[in-house]
Structure formats: structure tokens, C-alpha cells
Amino acid sequence: MEKKTLGAKGAACDPASYIDDRPGDGVFRLRRAVYGDPAVFEAELDRIFGRCWNYICHESQITAPGDYFATRIGRHPIFVIRGDDGAPRGFYDSCAHRGTRLTRRRKGNARTLTCRYHGWCFNAEGRCTLVRGGDEGYTREAMAALDTDLRPIAGLDVYKGFVFGCLDDAAGSLGDFLGDVRPFIDLIADQSPQGMEVLRGDSTYMMKANWKLQTENSTDGYHVASVHRNFATTLGYREQISGADGMAKTEASRILDLHNIGSGGYDLAGGHMINWSDRGNPRAAPLWDSRDELLKHHSEGKVRWLVERGQTVTVFPNLLLNDVASTCIRQWRPLAPDLTEIDTWCLAPIGEGAEQRRARIRKYEDFFFPSSLAVPDDVSAMEGAHDGSLAGGGWSEFALSRHTMIDGPDDAARELGVNVRTSNPGRESETPFYSFYREWLRRMERP
Amino acid sequence: MIPFDATLTAEAADLLNREAYLLDRRQWDDWIALYAEDAVYWAPAFASDDEMTDDPDNDVSLLYMDRNGLEARIFRIESGDSYASDPLPWTAHLVTNILVTDIRGDQIDVSASWLVHSFKRIYGSIQRGGLYDYTLRREAAGLRIARKKIMVFDDRITGPLDIYNI
Structure with missing residues (x-):
């Protein structure tokens, strides 16, 4: 049978050769050349970005x-x-x-x-x-x-205020495309009965790394305690010298406390995935004061997610809705195999109080801009990963916590009443990535 | 704008030049000592292609910090634990067009233009620029910075944007 070849200017690319996915043997590996190969990149523009929402x-x-x-x-x-x-x-x-x-x-x-x-x-x-x-x-x-x-x-x-477009007549409906990530998007969209708004003030920043590294990093709970240790200790220091209290406090303590904070990761199928953790200090979250109001509109389980948990909701292929340190929409666009343009906006409940709004904005600035205490460290980590991936012949194993992965929902997912393909307790797991790369391969292999 | 005052202009220019010197030589403790205890440090973000944010309580800024926020930035840099800040880029601040624009009691408004050339191996050389609006205050020990607004005329930002390179 003729080998599938894709890509521009005659450059061949065999998508299946980049992923070694053998569930029966407990193996999921990614060939690192997938980040830097120009033929892969050209094929992705057509088969991923040209075809999905x-x-x-x-x-x-x-x-x-x-x-x-x-x-x-x-x-x-x-x-x-x-x-x-x-x-x-x-x-x-x-x-x-x-x-x-x-x-x-x-x-x-x-x-x-x-x-x-x-x-x-x-x-x-x-x-x-x-x-x-x-x-x-x-x-x-x-x-x-x-x-x-x-x-x-x-x-x-x-979908719930988020505008999507697609370039392919055969793409199917947005609802089918989003699938089981919808109830998690709702956790960002349903924070106020009056709706949500993007605040004035945005930023675009560049990353000298492949776009898929940003998709991975958005759900990567493993880097949090290493890359963002500095975020946690810096904010701890600032709180100490400022005598911060109430909403001015942060929940950065969560980052360094792996064992006493509930957390997990889900493969939502369709390329979507999430990583969540309980808030270390939910009373510092701007949404805490809206708890009673939210209970009038939503189930107790959903309000628990809204108020007491934070989650990174990664929508295939290049959107992150992050409600951990603050509420953020982030999108990344591929410009070249090793260059990605990233936009970030702060999303906030319409009609929230002045103190809540101020706290949300300050927490957003602490984490989400290229001038923040976190994003630059993420970008450096992804740039390091990209550059290192060029070292010939390497494979990355997505094996972390594979032995604790279970099929279907865990207790927290059942609390929200949602369908998930696999769950993993603890934020330090790499199994949610299977969702992204299996969907990537499915789309790359489609003629 | 007020008439030219050679002594005051020289005094203001000296303070601005001193800040640039201390940042480029990484003398963080001496740098932060230039700021008043209640200082405000503010870099607005773009609100559109034509305007920057103007209300830090309702808009998102690139940076909006009090002095403790600046102290925390030094903590971050000196920790050696920030992937983006280790190694730091080499920086050269060019601060020019220094103009005293108003005097209000013990406060002096000063505007300036800036360019920062920075170099770090992964990014090569980067130039960023914009305007500064300072409010300086006369205190017992001399002029100190009560407020600094930094307009960064760059979007599509490559590499970190932090106190040392704006």
C-alpha cells in the first residue's frame, strides 16, 4: 500500500511515525521531531487548523x-x-x-x-x-x-459567548466539535447570571517554540511545582512584607502543596483535556462572595467546581480557558515550526463588585502577561523544550502516573455530572495528553 | 508646561539617569531606594491599536505595583529560581528628552523618552521603547520617585518584560 505523504513542496510526513501509542503494552511516546519538522507544520496548517473550529x-x-x-x-x-x-x-x-x-x-x-x-x-x-x-x-x-x-x-x-470559526464546509457542528469539554467551558462562562466580559487591556507575545508545546503546557500539571515554584515563593514573600489579607491574598500556596490539595486530570476525548486542583484558599478567590447567588442557578456540585476548584480547560487545538490564579482566555497561533504568537485576555463576570474586580485584575497581572511572574517562566520552559527537541532521535514518554489512570469519571467529575474518557488523580500526570495527540493523529491521517 | 528651570531640570535628569544606571548595573537595593514608600509603578497595556488602558482598577495593565511589588520582583530575580530571569539579559537604558512639565507643591512631573537595548543569547538583541511619566517628590533626603508610568510602545513581545528591561 502506498505510504501516506503530506506537506508542502514535496516534503513527506508520515503522521503515525511520530506517535507510538500501544495501550496494551502501556506505552505512549512522542517522537520529538514532531515539534520542529517543517513538513509536519505545513500539514498541520491544512489538516488541523484548516479543518477544525x-x-x-x-x-x-x-x-x-x-x-x-x-x-x-x-x-x-x-x-x-x-x-x-x-x-x-x-x-x-x-x-x-x-x-x-x-x-x-x-x-x-x-x-x-x-x-x-x-x-x-x-x-x-x-x-x-x-x-x-x-x-x-x-x-x-x-x-x-x-x-x-x-x-x-x-x-x-x-458557544456561551465564545466565538469560533472554521474554514472547512465538512467540519460538522461546533457543538459536536466541543463535545465533552462543554461542561468545563461552562465553569468559565457561567460565573455570573449577567454573563462574562473581556476586560480592556490585552497583550500579544511571541514564543520561539512549536505551538503544540503550548497546548501541552496548558494541561501540564507537572511543571507547576517546578516552573512556578518561583511564582509561589515570590508571592509568599510579597504577602509577608505587605501583610496582605482577604482577597488581596493569593492561593499560591497550592502550588507547593502537592499532597494535601485535591487535584486531577481528565482526557475529555476530541483532543480536549483539563487539569484541576482544589483552591488552597478559596476565600481569596474573587468568586467566593458570589457563592449564594450561584447556588440559585447551579447544582451544588457545579458551584463547588466554580468556587472551590481551579481548572485549566484546553480546547483542541489552541485555546486555553484558565481559571486558576485568575480568569484568562489564551490563544496561540502557529507562525512557523519554531514560532508561536500568543494572545491573552482577562475574562470577568459582568457586574462583579469593585473589590472583586480589582483583585481579579491584580491576580491576572501576577500570572498571565509576558510581564507577569509566571508566563515568562512558562515561555522559557517551552523554548527550552523546543530547542532540546532538536537533539536528534529523541522520544518523549508520556508515562507519568499512567498506573493511576482510570477509565471514566472520578468522584470530582461525577460531582459535576460530566463524561470524561479517563481520569487521573493528582495534577502530576501526563495521561490527559493522550486526548490531544490521538485527535492530532486522527486529523493528520485523514485525507 | 512650565518655563525652563535649569537647576530643577538638572536635578530631575540626574535622578532619571541614576535609575537607569542602577538598573543596568543590577544594583537593585540602591535602585529601589529611589522610590518613595508609597510609590506607584505602572505600565499600562494596549486597549486597542490607538489607546492604552487608563484605569488600573477596571482595566488590565502590564504592571501595576506598589513598592512591595517592586521588592517582590527583586526577590524573584535574585532567587535564581525563575527560568526566565536566569540568566538576565544585558540591558542599556537610554533615557532622553527629559522635561519638567509641572510643579505641584513638593511634587514635580517629569516626562522622558526611553529605549532599552537588551541582549540574551536565545533572543539576540531586542529594542523596546516608549515614554516615561514620572512624579518626583521632594523628601528630606532629596528627590524620590512617587509615581512612574511606563508606556511600552511594543506589543508582540519577545522574551520577558520586567523591571529591568523597560
């Missing part, structure tokens, strides 16, 4: 008619714009005339998008409203034959 923005960032948000899916520039009818629509960010990008800002408002190259105009529904000089420049027949409207992307849908 990609996070674009949060609805709170495009509230008014004409509000738009511009980004990329894979290499394709796209934007989402809210129409006069209130519906968000997704388009390729490319003029129907000669392909010039139309958005002028990363986000903004435009009831009419005017191409600055030759002046064609489009409304928020993607209809061409002006071909400048068209009456003289084209015969009636030529004009009728022109395709003057914007090209919509194949799919745009919203």
Missing part, C-alpha cells in the same frame, strides 16, 4: 453593529463583524477586488468597510456596496459576472 474572540468584544475583530486561522486572515441584524458573521479579510486586507485595526467598528487600495466598499453583511468607478470601468455584462461580495468563512458559531 478555531476560537476567534469573545462576544463581549463585538457588542455593537459594525464591531469587528480581526485575526488569523492558520495562515488565513479572517475577521468577525456584527451585522445590523445583531448577528456576527465571519469573512476572509480580503477585498473581493484584488485581495487587500480590509480591517484597519485588530478590533474596531465599521458599518462600511472601505478597501484603502482601490476604494471598494462592503457592508457588515459582506455585500459590496460600491465598486468605485464601476459604471465606467466595466460593461454591464462584465460587472454582472464579477464576484463582488466578501467571501464568508465556512462556519461561524458561538
